[in-house]
Amino acid sequence: MRDSWLLFKRSLSDFWKTFRRNRMGLIGATLVISAVFVALFAPLLTPYAPALVIRDEAGRGLTYAPPTVHAPLGTDDAGHDVWSQLVYGARVSLMVGFLAGFIAMFVGSFFGILAGYFGGWVDTLLMRITDVLLVIPDLPLMLVLVATLRQMDLKISPLTVLILVIGLLYWTSTARLVRSQVLSIKERQFVARARAIGAGHVHIIRKHIIPQIMPLIVANTVLILSTAILIESGLAFLGLGDPTQPSWGTMLNFAFDRNAISNGAWWFYLPPGLAIVWVSLGCVLLGNVLEEMLNPRLNGHHLEGEAKIVEMRANHG
Amino acid sequence: MSRQDYLLRKFLLSLVTIFVVVIVNFLLFRILPGDPVRAVIGRNVRISAEVQQSLREQFGLDKPVFPDQFFSTMGQWATGNLGVSWSLRKPVAEILISKLWNTLLLIGLGQILSILLGIILGLLAGWKRKTSFDVGALTFSLVAWAMPTFWLGIILLAAGSSWLGLPTGGIVSPQNVGKPLYTVLPDLAAHLVLPTLTLTILYLGEYMLIMRSSILEVLSEDYILTAKAKGLTQWQVLWRHGLKNAMLPIVTMIALNLGFTVSGAIYIETVFSYDGLGKLFQTALTKQDYPLLQGAFLLLAVSVIVANMLADVLYTYLDPRVKAN
Numbered sequence: 222m223r224d225s226w227l228l229f230k231r232s233l234s235d236f237w238k239t240f241r242r243n244r245m246g247l248i249g250a251t252l253v254i255s256a257v258f259v260a261l262f263a264p265l266l267t268p269y270a271p272a273l274v275i276r277d278e279a280g281r282g283l284t285y286a287p288p289t290v291h292a293p294l295g296t297d298d299a300g301h302d303v304w305s306q307l308v309y310g311a312r313v314s315l316m317v318g319f320l321a322g323f324i325a326m327f328v329g330s331f332f333g334i335l336a337g338y339f340g341g342w343v344d345t346l347l348m349r350i351t352d353v354l355l356v357i358p359d360l361p362l363m364l365v366l367v368a369t370l371r372q373m374d375l376k377i378s379p380l381t382v383l384i385l386v387i388g389l390l391y392w393t394s395t396a397r398l399v400r401s402q403v404l405s406i407k408e409r410q411f412v413a414r415a416r417a418i419g420a421g422h423v424h425i426i427r428k429h430i431i432p433q434i435m436p437l438i439v440a441n442t443v444l445i446l447s448t449a450i451l452i453e454s455g456l457a458f459l460g461l462g463d464p465t466q467p468s469w470g471t472m473l474n475f476a477f478d479r480n481a482i483s484n485g486a487w488w489f490y491l492p493p494g495l496a497i498v499w500v501s502l503g504c505v506l507l508g509n510v511l512e513e514m515l516n517p518r519l520n521g522h523h524l525e526g527e528a529k530i531v532e533m534r535a536n537h538g
Numbered sequence: 539m540s541r542q543d544y545l546l547r548k549f550l551l552s553l554v555t556i557f558v559v560v561i562v563n564f565l566l567f568r569i570l571p572g573d574p575v576r577a578v579i580g581r582n583v584r585i586s587a588e589v590q591q592s593l594r595e596q597f598g599l600d601k602p603v604f605p606d607q608f609f610s611t612m613g614q615w616a617t618g619n620l621g622v623s624w625s626l627r628k629p630v631a632e633i634l635i636s637k638l639w640n641t642l643l644l645i646g647l648g649q650i651l652s653i654l655l656g657i658i659l660g661l662l663a664g665w666k667r668k669t670s671f672d673v674g675a676l677t678f679s680l681v682a683w684a685m686p687t688f689w690l691g692i693i694l695l696a697a698g699s700s701w702l703g704l705p706t707g708g709i710v711s712p713q714n715v716g717k718p719l720y721t722v723l724p725d726l727a728a729h730l731v732l733p734t735l736t737l738t739i740l741y742l743g744e745y746m747l748i749m750r751s752s753i754l755e756v757l758s759e760d761y762i763l764t765a766k767a768k769g770l771t772q773w774q775v776l777w778r779h780g781l782k783n784a785m786l787p788i789v790t791m792i793a794l795n796l797g798f799t800v801s802g803a804i805y806i807e808t809v810f811s812y813d814g815l816g817k818l819f820q821t822a823l824t825k826q827d828y829p830l831l832q833g834a835f836l837l838l839a840v841s842v843i844v845a846n847m848l849a850d851v852l853y854t855y856l857d858p859r860v861k862a863n
Contacts, residue, residue, distance in 0.1 A: 353555045355794070358842045360801035361819065362562075365835045368823055369566045447684065454686045455805060460824055473689060477809070482696050483706075490696070494689035502684035 239514060246510030252503025253443075256496070260311040267305040271467075274300040285486045295488040297472075298479040306472055307492050313468035315500070317384055318450035324388025325449070326442040329395025330434075334426060336396070337403025347400070351393040359390060360455065367461050379463040383456060387449050395441050402434045440511035447504035454497050469493040541854050552847040559839040563832050564611055620833035625825040630833035634815065638837075640709055641814035645803055647730065648737025649792070656742050657788065660749025664784075665776055667754065675746055682743030687802050691736045691809035698732045705729050707811030733810045740802050741795065748791045752784040759783075786857050793849030796842045 240246050259266060269275065275283045275296050282300035283290070294303035336347040363386050370382045406412065407430065415425050456462065457470025464471065476482075476490040601607055614620075620630035663675035682690075698704040705711065709729055714722040756762065757780060765775045800816075807816030815834060822830035 349551070349554070352551055353558050356552070356555050356797070356843050356846050357559060357839055358797035358800040360797075360804055361835045361838045364804075364819065364823055365563075365566060365831060368826070368831060369569070369828075372826065373569060451684075451686055455688065455801070458686070458688050458805070459808065459820055470686075473686075473692070477688075477692060482692060482699075485700075487696065490689075490692055494686060494692070497686050497689065498681065498684050502680065505680060505684055 236514070240510070243510050243514070245506050246514075249503045249506025249508075249510060252499055253507055256311055256315065256500045256503065259308055260315050263308045263312055267302070267308050269302040269305045271301060271305040271309045273302065273305075275302055276300070285481070285484050285489070287486075288488050294492055295486070297475065297486075297489050298481065298484075303489055303492060306467060307469070307496060310467055310469045310472055310493065311496065313380070313463075313466050314450055314453060314470070314497070317380055317387070317453045317468065318446055318500075320384045321387035321391070321449040321453070322442055322446040324384065325391040325445050326395055326438060327392075328389065329392035329441075330399050330438055332392070333396040333399025334403055334430060334434075337400040338407055338422070338426060338430065344400070347396065351397055354390065354393050360452075363387070363390060363452070363456065364459065364461070367456060371461070379461070380466060383453060383461065387452050387456075391445060391448060391452075395438070395445065398441055399434055399438065402437060403430055406430055406433050436515040437512070440508055440515055442508075443504050443511060444508035447501040447508065450497065450504070451501050469496050544854060545851060548847055548850045552843050555843050556840055559836065559843070560612070560615065563836055564608065567828060567832055568607075615836065620836065621829035623822075623827055623830040623833075625821070625827040625830065630829050633818065633830065634833055634837050637813065637815045637818050640812065641803055641807070641816060644730065644733055644737065644807070644812060644814060645799055647734045648741060648802075649799065651734065651738045652741035652745055653788070653792065655738070656745025657749050657785070659742075660746040661753055661776070661781060661784070663746065664750040664753035664757065665772075665780075672750075675750065679743035679747045682739055686805075687736070687740055688805040688809050690739060691733070691806050694732050694736050695809060698735075704732055709813045729812075733806050733812050736806050736809075737802055740806075741799070744795065744798075745788065745791065748787055749784065752787045753780055756780050756784045786853070789849060789853050789856060793846045793853075796845050796849075800838050800842060 275286070277283050283296050284298055284300050286296040286300075288295045294307065297303055297306070332347050336344040366386050367382055370386070371379060375382075412425060412429050415429055420428075453462075453468060454470030454473070457468050458474045458477070460474055462468055462471035462474065467475070470493075472493040473490060476486070476493070481487075481489040601610075618631050620634070622628065623630050623633055626633055659675055663672040666672055695706060699706045705728055708715075710717070710719070710722050710725050711729075714725050719726055762775060762779055765779045770778070803814065803816035804819050805816070806812065807814045808820040811817065815838065818830070819834045819838070821827070822834060
């Protein structure tokens with residue numbers, strides 16, 4: 222146990238040594254972590270409650286007040302503070318994105334391991350399911366599902382419906398990735414040896430397969446997160462969010478429906494979109510870098526050969 | 539696997555997928571709470587109990603869901619009868635067809651522009667790997683990918699209407715509504731600029747990235763080294779050996795992107811009040827017009843599935859390696 226902990230610590234510090242030299246990865250991590258901090262410490266960062274109506278001296282609600290009148294980001298059509306909504310919106314957007322992403326990760330890894338390890342009809346069935354899901358246009362399917370599920374009397378909140386529908390539709394890419402990794406790992410020597418000394422399937426999967434594919438699953442999950450956050454914003458923009466818990470997408474839905482554009486209220490429709498780009502870009506940068514580090518692919522091609530050789534010679538002095 | 543086998547497999551898979559879509563569509567409609575007779579005549583129409591009962595019998599709603607209702611619904615869908623819209627009080631199929639061309643026009647324009655630009659820019663980016671052009675192209679694709687489609691539309695709408703004076707919505711100006719589109723081409727073009735631009739930016743990044751990684755892969759093949767060793771110039775290598783081989787994944791990606799294209803149309807038509815299937819879908823959603831929503835979903839899903847299959851067929855003709863196998 223102690224040995225594996227030390228090994229883990231060493232590989233983590235090795236990882237950090239490579240990672241900290243990667244500018245893209247650092248930028249991505251900074252974007253994601255800062256957004257998570259904003260969401261966690263929302264009450265400390267906001268001078269007003271998000272649902273509070275800001276009023277002028279005469280007691281009238283300040284609607285569409287520009288940032289020059291009401292700092293820092295003005296007010297919306299109902300006189301709410303945009304900055305506070307933005308900060309609290311981070312909680313909803315990130316929560317939906319993270320939970321949906323984790324569901325997709327668990328379902329995808331589970332089916333991927335099952336298919337890759339056992340093969341046979343399990344594998345065939347799984348691959349056909351992913352084939353089918355891959356071709357059905359996802360947004361229309363999700364819209365129909367969410368709309369129907371919300372109409373039914375299920376006693377679950379609109380956000381839960383969103384999380385479940387996104388999570389249960391976006392596991393296929395993870396499943397395919399995990400499956401292909403498991404296929405190659407299970408042919409390796411150490412798995413054959415473990416089997417030879419009588420290790421069971423569960424033991425082999427837990428002790429030999431999962432530790433090997435974990436890094437790739439982490440990288441893939443970070444990428445899935447950005448998809449989940451983008452999808453959530455889109456569904457919320459189309460009116461399927463929870464109006465009582467507005468996410469960034471819900472804010473944009475309000476801004477669009479209540480004529481923020483024709484009123485020139487850029488402080489209402491720009492910040493939520495920028496926030497979405499901030500987080501999803503962060504996840505993509507981070508996810509790509511992690512994937513590249515853990516899954517090294519081609520590093521060059523034949524038309525840039527000369528430069529490389531010169532460079533190598535120069536480096537060798 | 540021979541080509542026939544491959545195509546047969548793709549065909550069967552498409553059939554299975556369409557079957558799944560049809561089943562999902564049928565089931566979702568049945569599990570909705572409330573009286574299904576309302577689904578046919580609209581929610582707010584007042585009718586007597588006897589008329590309701592006779593309608594119920596007429597539509598077979600007094601029979602069990604399976605097999606009677608299932609097969610009669612399948613029969614109706616197969617003959618193009620998708621029910622009647624609650625909000626528009628017209629047959630769903632008729633409404634869908636009237637909006638189909640507008641959407642095809644918008645999607646077609648956006649796709650053609652983005653594919654052409656994507657191939658050229660992606661090729662250059664991959665060839666000039668790690669130059670500032672490449673970094674710029676990569677950054678653009680990344681940001682375009684990370685940006686919500688509808689938000690990009692909102693920004694272009696705000697900027698284009700206030701700075702360039704472009705129309706903010708619709709497919710033609712109010713005074714031209716109802717006229718045949720080819721008689722009001724300048725007006726139509728002005729309305730198409732912003733939505734098409736949004737679509738192009740949205741898809742361009744994706745195609746550029748695919749083309750870039752595809753050309754990178756091709757350029758690291760041994761036959762490129764051979765071509766170079768023969769003494770061909772960089773342009774010759776790139777044109778004769780690189781581009782042709784690198785184009786193949788684009789065909790697959792166009793097919794895989796079709797679903798994504800439909801999503802883009804829903805967002806962009808909503809933002810620009812563009813009178814197509816996407817806007818219709820969004821209207822059906824907000825008005826909870828289930829027959830319309832189900833019909834639109836059926837049409838969009840089946841067309842994407844069929845188009846996907848056609849792209850697979852095309853691919854087998856383009857890639858000589860599939861033939862050889």
